[in-house]
Each structure stands twice: as C-alpha cells, then as structure tokens.
Amino acid sequence: QVQLEESGGGLVQAGGSLRLSCAVPGRIFILNALAWYRQGPGNQRELVSRIGTDSVTKYADSVKGRFTITRDNAKNTVYLQMNNLKPEDTAVYYCNLGSKRSYGKIVPGDYWGQGTQVTVSS
Numbered sequence: 001q002v003q004l005e006e007s008g009g010g011l012v013q014a015g016g017s018l019r020l021s022c023a024v025p026g027r028i029f030i031l032n033a034l035a036w037y038r039q040g041p042g043n044q045r046e047l048v049s050r051i052g053t054d055s056v057t058k059y060a061d062s063v064k065g066r067f068t069i070t071r072d073n074a075k076n077t078v079y080l081q082m083n084n085l086k087p088e089d090t091a092v093y094y095c096n097l098g099s100k101r102s103y104g105k106i107v108p109g110d111y112w113g114q115g116t117q118v119t120v121s122s
Contacts, residue, residue, distance in 0.1 A: 002024075002025060004022055004023070004024055004097060004111060004113035004114075005022065005113060006020060006021065006094070006095045006114065007022075008116060009116030009118045010119070011119045012118075012120055014085060014086055014087055015084055015085065016120070019081050020079065020080040020082065020118075021078075021079055022034065022036075022079075023076060023077050024076050024077065024078065024097060025076065026076040029076040032053065032098045033051065033052045033053055033097075033109070034078040034095065034097060034099075035047060035048075035096040035106070035109075036048040036050075036080045036094070037093070037108065038091035038094065039094070040090055040091035040092075045094070048063055048067065048093070051070070051071050055071065058106065062088070063082075063089070066085075067083070068083075085118075085120045089120050090118060090119050090120050093115065093116050093117075094112050094113050094115045095113035096108045096112055097109045
C-alpha cells in the first residue's frame with residue numbers, strides 16, 4: 001500500500017509559476033526514482049521530468065529551462081517548480097514512483113498519485 005499525495009496545482013496566467021509537491025512514504029522514498037507526468041485533454045500521458053536515486057534529472061524538451069525537479073529526503077517529498085508557464089502546459093500532473101530506464105526510454109513505475117490540475121490561461 002503506497003500512497004502518493006500531490007498538491008500545488010491551480011489556475012495561473014501565462015508566464016506565471018506554480019510548485020507541485022508529492023509526498024512519498026519515507027520507507028521507500030530514497031530507494032526509488034521520482035517522476036512527474038502530465039496528461040492534457042485528448043493527449044496521452046507524457047513524462048515531464050524525472051529525478052533518480054542519484055539525483056540525476058531529466059526533462060522533456062518542452063519544459064527544459066522552465067521546470068525544475070528536486071527531492072527533499074528529509075521531508076520525503078519531490079517538487080516540480082514550474083516557471084514561465086504556457087497554455088500548452090495545461091494538464092493533469094501526476095507524481096510517479098519507481099520509474100526506470102528500459103529500451104532507451106523511461107518507463108513509469110507502478111505507483112501514481114491522484115493527479116493535480118494545472119490550468120494556464122492566456
């Protein structure tokens with residue numbers, strides 16, 4: 001039983017910022033990679049960013065330079081700082097636990113948060 005709890009979504013204007021948070025059970029937090037995915041209307045879920053157990057990070061090209069993923073081991077929380085938001089960032093954002101590299105791609109782990117809505121208006 002693993003529960004991931006996301007927060008921080010909301011409605012912002014283009015150019016604004018939000019910080020998403022995802023709380024993870026402490027007993028497994030440091031042993032797993034954390035990632036953020038998103039799914040916009042009519043789109044497939046896509047990887048936004050990932051931070052490994054070694055703190056190596058990965059970003060989708062569409063958010064590179066605007067989003068920053070961090071993990072705080074003391075708080076068992078992963079964050080996604082989103083700056084200079086654009087309307088195309090509008091989506092439900094999901095925290096994911098345990099993603100791995102496979103066949104040259106990042107595949108999600110088995111555990112997902114409930115999702116938090118991010119809406120960017122213009």
